[in-house]
Amino acid sequence: MRSSWARHNDRVTPPTEQPLVLGIETSCDETGVGIVRGHTLLADAVASSVDEHARFGGVVPEVASRAHLEAMVPTIERACETAGIGMHDVDAVAVTSGPGLAGALLVGVAAAKALAIGLGKPLYGVNHLAAHVAVDQLEHGPLPEPCIAMLVSGGHSSLLRVSDVTTDVVPMGQTIDDAAGEAFDKVARLLGLPFPGGPHIDREARSGSSVAIDFPRGLTSRRDLERHRFDFSFSGLKTAVARWVEAREASGEPVPVADVAASFQEAVCDVLTRKAIDAAAADGIQDILIGGGVAANSRLRGMAEERAAARGIRVRVPRPGLCTDNGAMVAALGSELVSRGRQPSMLDLPADSSMPVTLVTA
Amino acid sequence: MLLAFDTATPAVTVALHDGERVVASSTTVDAMRHGELLAPAIQAVLDETWVPRQDVTAIAVGVGPGPFTGLRVGLVTARTLAAVLDIPVYGVCTLDVLAAQAVDQGTVDGPFLVATDARRKEVYWASYDEEGRRLDGPHVSRPGDVATDGPVVGRGALLYPDAFPRAVAPEHPDARWLAQVVTDERAELLDPEPLYLRRPDAATPGKPKKVS
Numbered sequence: 001m002r003s004s005w006a007r008h009n010d011r012v013t014p015p016t017e018q019p020l021v022l023g024i025e026t027s028c029d030e031t032g033v034g035i036v037r038g039h040t041l042l043a044d045a046v047a048s049s050v051d052e053h054a055r056f057g058g059v060v061p062e063v064a065s066r067a068h069l070e071a072m073v074p075t076i077e078r079a080c081e082t083a084g085i086g087m088h089d090v091d092a093v094a095v096t097s098g099p100g101l102a103g104a105l106l107v108g109v110a111a112a113k114a115l116a117i118g119l120g121k122p123l124y125g126v127n128h129l130a131a132h133v134a135v136d137q138l139e140h141g142p143l144p145e146p147c148i149a150m151l152v153s154g155g156h157s158s159l160l161r162v163s164d165v166t167t168d169v170v171p172m173g174q175t176i177d178d179a180a181g182e183a184f185d186k187v188a189r190l191l192g193l194p195f196p197g198g199p200h201i202d203r204e205a206r207s208g209s210s211v212a213i214d215f216p217r218g219l220t221s222r223r224d225l226e227r228h229r230f231d232f233s234f235s236g237l238k239t240a241v242a243r244w245v246e247a248r249e250a251s252g253e254p255v256p257v258a259d260v261a262a263s264f265q266e267a268v269c270d271v272l273t274r275k276a277i278d279a280a281a282a283d284g285i286q287d288i289l290i291g292g293g294v295a296a297n298s299r300l301r302g303m304a305e306e307r308a309a310a311r312g313i314r315v316r317v318p319r320p321g322l323c324t325d326n327g328a329m330v331a332a333l334g335s336e337l338v339s340r341g342r343q344p345s346m347l348d349l350p351a352d353s354s355m356p357v358t359l360v361t362a
Numbered sequence: 363m364l365l366a367f368d369t370a371t372p373a374v375t376v377a378l379h380d381g382e383r384v385v386a387s388s389t390t391v392d393a394m395r396h397g398e399l400l401a402p403a404i405q406a407v408l409d410e411t412w413v414p415r416q417d418v419t420a421i422a423v424g425v426g427p428g429p430f431t432g433l434r435v436g437l438v439t440a441r442t443l444a445a446v447l448d449i450p451v452y453g454v455c456t457l458d459v460l461a462a463q464a465v466d467q468g469t470v471d472g473p474f475l476v477a478t479d480a481r482r483k484e485v486y487w488a489s490y491d492e493e494g495r496r497l498d499g500p501h502v503s504r505p506g507d508v509a510t511d512g513p514v515v516g517r518g519a520l521l522y523p524d525a526f527p528r529a530v531a532p533e534h535p536d537a538r539w540l541a542q543v544v545t546d547e548r549a550e551l552l553d554p555e556p557l558y559l560r561r562p563d564a565a566t567p568g569k570p571k572k573v574s
Contacts, residue, residue: 055566062430062562069434069556073445087446103431106397107438113401114439117408118415118446190570242573347401 011122011344014091019338022079022090022115023331024072026108027100027128028155029053029064031071033079034328035090036335041138042083044321044328047071054195058185059154061101068107076111079327090119092344094334097125097362098355100155105351113347122344124334125362127169127355128325129156132291134165134336135329136318144287144314148172150276152300153292153325154181154196157272159230159279160357162289165333166340171357172279173230176219180268180294183234187241187264191257201261202297208258210266210299216240217271230279237267269300273307280313289316291329296320337361365407365418365443366541367400369436370428370456371478371517373534374399378407378418379541386411387538396432400439418447422544424535425453426557427486427500428478433556440554452544453552457488457500457516459535462543464515465494469530473497475510477518477526485518486559496550502559 014021018038025032029050035043049067053059080087095112098105109125116123133149146163157175162168178186181198188197193204218233219225241264248255276288288308294300301317308315322328342361349362364379372393378386386407390399408415423440426433444451457476464470472492477485480502487508488499501508505518505525512528519529543549 056564057567060562060564063564065430065434066556066558066562069438072438073441076442076445103434106431107434110397110400110435110438111442114442115446117401117405118443120415186570239573242570246572246574347405348398350395350398 011116011120014122014338016339016341019091019335020085020089021092021094021331021334021338023327023329023334024095024108024112025325025327025330026068026104027096028104028325029059030325031068031075032325032327032330033075034326034331035079035083035085036138036328036331038335038339039137039141041328042085043079044326045075045079045082046326047075050196057189057195061103064101065103065107068104072107072111088119090121092122092124092334092338093119094124094126094330094337096128096131096330097349098128098352100128100353102351102353105353109349109351113349116347123347123349124337125345125349126330126333126337127357127360129158129160129357130165130169130360131329131333133160133162133289134333135291135322136289136316137336138328138332139318139322140316146285147287147289148276148280148285149289149291150272151292152180152272152290152294154185155179156292157232158357159276161283166337166342166360169357169360173228173232173275175232175234176228177233177235178238180232180234180272183238183268184294186238190242190245191255191260198294198297201265202299204258205262205265205299208256208260208262210262212256212259213244213263215263215267217267220271220274230275232271232275234268237264265297265299269297269303272300273304276304277307277311277313281311287314287316291318291323293324295323363413363417364420364422364541364545365404366422366537366544367404367436367440368424368456368459368535368537368540369396369400369432370424370426371534374403375535375537376400376403376407377537377541378411378413379545381545384538384541389536391534393432396435400435415447418449420449421451422540423451423453423554424456424459424540425552425555426456427480427502427559428456429481430556430558437554437556451554453554454540454544454549455496455500455552455557456535457486458496458549459540459543460516460532461490461494461496462548463532463536463539464530466539467531470513470515474513474515475508476515478516479518479521485522487518500557500559
């Protein structure tokens with residue numbers, strides 16, 4: 001008797017072929033809900049609170065968390081409508097369980113659990129960084145494995161060796177201070193450009209000279225390479241830009257914003273692409289995948305493709321809309337976890353703000 | 363079948379009410395793990411009573427005031443579950459639930475305050491008449507500014523005995539009462555919107571610091 005009743009609430013095992021997966025992302029300031037079937041993107045609804053953070057010059061965690069709560073259900077409904085499905089058609093629910101802002105993550109994780117309970121379907125808590133890698137399969141098909149993934153955003157700058165995106169992600173290097181996107185934001189602020197800085201620097205740089213100012217390339221000296229071959233540092237670069245701009249202002253000369261933007265951007269892209277290619281070459285890996293918000297930068301995309309081609313290495317970069325934080329990337333990784341028969345998460349899944357990259361699922 | 367829960371205090375409390383009585387409930391006090399505790403507790407009360415989730419016809423949720431992070435866990439769970447099951451969700455002020463508990467359990471016999479922990483050396487509070495009807499609040503204040511010799515329900519009284527020397531039970535809200543007051547139509551029903559009572563901490567930045 002008991003078993004026949006309890007079955008009403010048991011979670012149904014999803015099909016491993018072409019699973020319909022809904023993914024939720026709330027690790028920072030974007031409330032993202034994506035829906036995929038296998039490798040096919042059906043919907044990618046994003047509600048951003050970035051405008052509410054702009055006047056503070058950075059993301060305010062409590063403002064982001066409040067916005068996630070308000071946006072969550074409308075964004076889920078919008079995604080289902082776009083995908084042309086009912087919520088009950090979903091085979092599995094995936095959610096970013098870390099790393100990210102603790103309070104923000106928790107809103108998405110709680111919503112995903114409520115969906116899993118309400119639908120009677122399995123829950124997959126996934127790593128935000130691995131999701132940035134998995135998203136590329138929605139645009140360019142099955143992931144090249146192994147590959148080197150370079151994830152560059154306002155919160156992360158990492159080089160990863162990905163042998164299996166569902167189980168085997170190994171960090172090769174990361175930033176030892178600021179994230180690349182953080183450097184873009186800080187330099188934009190120095191130049192009087194709005195937050196978030198990336199798109200504004202990119203635009204200004206187009207009319208400037210990338211060789212006008214020789215800004216430092218962090219952790220590229222022979223000595224640094226011994227200990228930090230695949231690590232990044234952007235804090236010194238940011239300070240160098242500030243010093244240069246202050247010296248200009250002190251001498252009463254106008255600041256050539258376009259030249260500073262272009263030369264700064266060149267320094268960041270130079271180090272990123274050099275180290276990514278070095279990482280691939282060191283392991284004899286033929287594919288580099290770039291993701292995260294900074295991957296939307298036009299110079300980074302161009303330089304990476306040019307330099308990699310010269311070494312016979314392929315570069316894959318998803319379109320800018322899939323590089324920034326979104327729910328589709330979480331759904332994409334969820335779909336891969338289902339397809340490869342990985343274990344779902346328990347309902348007591350915690351939000352883990354410092355989830356290690358080696359943990360693809362929690 | 364009404365599913366009720368509250369996460370606005372250190373208690374994660376869940377109850378299932380069949381229209382006549384509470385048929386299952388669960389309460390765990392742990393201020394740091396609302397996100398981990400709530401969903402398994404909801405699943406447990408459904409499984410324990412063999413109630414298929416489709417039989418839940420409404421959700422009642424405590425809307426605070428309470429510490430923001432935990433409060434949001436309850437609200438986003440209530441809103442999402444209600445959207446999936448296509449059922450209504452009712453909000454109830456958490457302090458009102460504590461007041462109803464105190465009146466029903468007979469720990470108060472006249473007007474009283476309810477005070478819960480707002481952290482930062484403040485309390486969330488509201489005042490009630492002897493039948494548990496809210497007279498004033500909810501507000502957030504320093505205990506000293508609302509000190510009283512009268513009976514005070516809730517954890518706030520235990521935390522600040524100097525301001526609230528007459529602490530009375532209960533300490534935490536219980537979803538069994540939340541379910542009961544909604545079923546009895548004794549509760550003022552609110553939208554499932556959080557009662558934050560405070561603005562986010564954020565300051566607009568000044569000019570960048572000089573580095574040279």
